[in-house]
Amino acid sequence: MSIDKENQITDDIMDKIVKGEIGTGEKLPSENELADKYRVPRMTVRHALLKLEERGYIYSKQGKGRYVKEAAIPIQLSLTGKISFTEKMNQLGFELKTSNIYCEKIDYDAEVYRILGTARGEAVFKIGRLRVINGEPIAIHNSYVSESSFPKIEEEGPAIQSMFSYYRKQGFKEFSSRQTMLSITFPTSKEQRLLSCKSMVPLIKVESDCIDAESKQILEHTKILYRSDKFKYDITMD
Known part of the structure; x- marks a missing residue:
């Protein structure tokens, strides 16, 4: 069940980035905020965000959060x-x-x-x-x-x-x-x-x-x- 939720979160955020609903350089909500939004444990959100990092859609700033990468x-x-x-x-x-x-x-x-x-x-x-x-x-x-x-x-x-x-x-x-x-x-x-x-x-x-x-x-x-x-x-x- 957590894997399905993890994939759902990954797909949802990726879709918003592709459509421009989350803009280049924009900071994503925190793990806690996303966990509340999707009603899942924080670890599920973290795994979803790590997938997006691996795929090159977002990047992390130490101590500041995660941001959308610049447009292609x-x-x-x-x-x-x-x-x-x-x-x-x-x-x-x-x-x-x-x-x-x-x-x-x-x-x-x-x-x-x-x-x-x-x-x-x-x-x-x-x-x-x-x-x-x-x-x-x-x-x-x-x-x-x-x-x-x-x-x-x-x-x-x-x-x-x-x-x-x-x-x-x-x-x-x-x-x-x-x-x-x-x-x-x-x-x-x-x-x-x-x-x-x-x-x-x-x-x-x-x-x-x-x-x-x-x-x-x-x-x-x-x-x-x-x-x-x-x-x-x-x-x-x-």
């Missing part, structure tokens, strides 16, 4: 592979900062190797960049690149912030992509730290390839993790 920022994503994320965000006027967070050789991954057309004995590197917009971490971009295609990738990879810029320096000019796949996942502990999110905040995972438009060579396989609690994504094709 609308972001237009390009799924065509013709323009880089950096270029797209700059065009839209966002303050984008990118940090290269790792360049590491991966263990054999049959799917990634197949997509890249790389033999099992050859090296593939994963280059990760953390994207931050207006001071908020938005995404982790992982690019899988074969050493056979880019012999200096181990050396040059740690300095890369934009893969498109890197490819242009290698002589490639125009880019396209094949099939783009979207799915939902949840963050690992490392991804939680990087994206400043809770374990139950869903991440949107976008998987695609970057292809040289002229030669049709596959330059990379890409896996991008986007936070779903701080942003709304427009995926309308350009």
Whole structure:
């Protein structure tokens, strides 16, 4: 019975936040006030509020209470592979900062190797960049690149912030992509730290390839993790 009440409270408050009946930055009633309102024990209310925190709808201020998080920022994503994320965000006027967070050789991954057309004995590197917009971490971009295609990738990879810029320096000019796949996942502990999110905040995972438009060579396989609690994504094709 308490679980049903807990879910009812969670759904009710979440619905009010989504509809704007409880505004951005607004302080929620105290646990005691909510317990009286819903006629349940205080612990039931606490569990419901913790769920809302995990889902990214509210946050706590030590000794002050719980507040509604700011409204989601609308972001237009390009799924065509013709323009880089950096270029797209700059065009839209966002303050984008990118940090290269790792360049590491991966263990054999049959799917990634197949997509890249790389033999099992050859090296593939994963280059990760953390994207931050207006001071908020938005995404982790992982690019899988074969050493056979880019012999200096181990050396040059740690300095890369934009893969498109890197490819242009290698002589490639125009880019396209094949099939783009979207799915939902949840963050690992490392991804939680990087994206400043809770374990139950869903991440949107976008998987695609970057292809040289002229030669049709596959330059990379890409896996991008986007936070779903701080942003709304427009995926309308350009």
